Amino acid sequence: MNVLITGGAGFIGSNFVKYMLKEHTEYNIINLDALTYAGNLENLKNIGDNEKYTFIKADIRDKKKIEEVFKEYDINAVVNFAAESHVDRSIEEPEVFLTTNVIGTQILLDIAKKNWKLNPQDKHCRKYKAGVNFLQVSTDEVYGELGKEGLFVETMPLLPNNPYSASKASADLMVRAYHETFGMPINITRCSNNYGPYQFPEKLIPLIINNCLKGNDLPIYGDGMQIRDWLYVTDHCSAIDTVLHRGINGEVYNIGGNNEKANIEIVKLIIEALGKSEDLITYVKDRPGHDRRYAIDNTKIITELGWKPSYTFEEGIKETIKWYLDNTQWMENIVSGNYMGYYKKMYKDVDEDGR
Known part of the structure; x- marks a missing residue:
C-alpha cells in the first residue's frame, strides 16, 4: 500500500508517520508537508534513510504538485492531517485557515477522486479501485461546546464557535459530500485534545513545561476551568490506523x-x-469564543472497531514531561525563532521577557 500522509511533519502527523513505518513495514509512506511554522523535519530526523519513506515539501493547495504525487507514487490511501490548527491563530488570520483547511482538503479530494475512480470521465460512476480510502483527521471542536454534562457523539450537529473549528467542520462536510455525491470511500475521525512528544509550544502542555523550565510566568486564559478530554498522541495514532484498516466506509469515528x-x-x-511554584501562574484575558468544555464519547470506535486507549493521563503526562526534559534542544530550536514574536502577541498581559 502507498499511503500519502499530509501534514506529516507536524505534531500528530510526525508521530503517525513513525507509527506507520513501525507497524506496517511493507507500506510505502509518502509524507507531504509545506513546512510552515508547525512543520518541523527535526521531528523525523531518525527515519530519513528508511527506504519505505519519502518526504515531499509541498502545499496541499498546490493542485499541480498533488496531481504529480498521486501519479508518481500510485497513492492508495490519504490520511489528511494538513491543517492550520491553533484557535488563537485563526482569530488573527481566519483567511489562512479557510484556504488551507477547506480549499486544500477539496483539492486533495478532487485529485483522489480522479485517480481512484474506475471511470473518471463518467460523473455517474460510483465505483473505485479496491482498497482506496480518504481519511480526514478532524477535531471534537467542530461540535461546539458542552454544558456540565454530556458527551460528543458522532450524530451531533456541527456547531463550531471559532474560525479554526468552523474551517475544520467545513472540511468535514466537504469530505462527506464527496462520499455522498461521488461515492468516494472516506472516513472522518474527530479527536479530543492531543498531547505528547513533538507538540508545538503554542499548545498548553509544552507551553507550560517550557515556561516552567525557564522560570517564566504561566499564562492561563480566564479562570483556567476550561475542560478538555486529553488523548495521548500514540493512542490517537493507533486509533487512526484502526479506522484506516477497519473503518466502515463513510463513517465518522470519535x-x-x-x-x-x-x-x-x-x-x-x-x-x-x-518542582516549581504556583506563583508562576498568571491569569490573562480569555480569548474570544473560548469553549468551556469538550468531552468525547468513543463508544462507537470501541464497540465497532475494537480500539481503546492504552494510556491513562497519569502515564501519558509522565512520558510527555520526560520527553521534553530529554529534548530541551528541540524546544530551544523552535522558541528561538518567529514563535516568540507570536507568543508575545497572543499573551499581551505577559511582559516582554516572558514574565
Missing part, C-alpha cells in the same frame, strides 16, 4: 482518551512534577 481535565489542573500537575 477518538477520545477518557481523561477529562481542567486546564488549571493540568498546569498545577506540571508545576508539581517539575
Whole structure:
C-alpha cells in the first residue's frame, strides 16, 4: 500500500508517520508537508534513510504538485492531517485557515477522486479501485461546546464557535459530500485534545513545561476551568490506523482518551512534577469564543472497531514531561525563532521577557 500522509511533519502527523513505518513495514509512506511554522523535519530526523519513506515539501493547495504525487507514487490511501490548527491563530488570520483547511482538503479530494475512480470521465460512476480510502483527521471542536454534562457523539450537529473549528467542520462536510455525491470511500475521525512528544509550544502542555523550565510566568486564559478530554498522541495514532484498516466506509469515528481535565489542573500537575511554584501562574484575558468544555464519547470506535486507549493521563503526562526534559534542544530550536514574536502577541498581559 502507498499511503500519502499530509501534514506529516507536524505534531500528530510526525508521530503517525513513525507509527506507520513501525507497524506496517511493507507500506510505502509518502509524507507531504509545506513546512510552515508547525512543520518541523527535526521531528523525523531518525527515519530519513528508511527506504519505505519519502518526504515531499509541498502545499496541499498546490493542485499541480498533488496531481504529480498521486501519479508518481500510485497513492492508495490519504490520511489528511494538513491543517492550520491553533484557535488563537485563526482569530488573527481566519483567511489562512479557510484556504488551507477547506480549499486544500477539496483539492486533495478532487485529485483522489480522479485517480481512484474506475471511470473518471463518467460523473455517474460510483465505483473505485479496491482498497482506496480518504481519511480526514478532524477535531471534537467542530461540535461546539458542552454544558456540565454530556458527551460528543458522532450524530451531533456541527456547531463550531471559532474560525479554526468552523474551517475544520467545513472540511468535514466537504469530505462527506464527496462520499455522498461521488461515492468516494472516506472516513472522518474527530479527536479530543492531543498531547505528547513533538507538540508545538503554542499548545498548553509544552507551553507550560517550557515556561516552567525557564522560570517564566504561566499564562492561563480566564479562570483556567476550561475542560478538555486529553488523548495521548500514540493512542490517537493507533486509533487512526484502526479506522484506516477497519473503518466502515463513510463513517465518522470519535477518538477520545477518557481523561477529562481542567486546564488549571493540568498546569498545577506540571508545576508539581517539575518542582516549581504556583506563583508562576498568571491569569490573562480569555480569548474570544473560548469553549468551556469538550468531552468525547468513543463508544462507537470501541464497540465497532475494537480500539481503546492504552494510556491513562497519569502515564501519558509522565512520558510527555520526560520527553521534553530529554529534548530541551528541540524546544530551544523552535522558541528561538518567529514563535516568540507570536507568543508575545497572543499573551499581551505577559511582559516582554516572558514574565
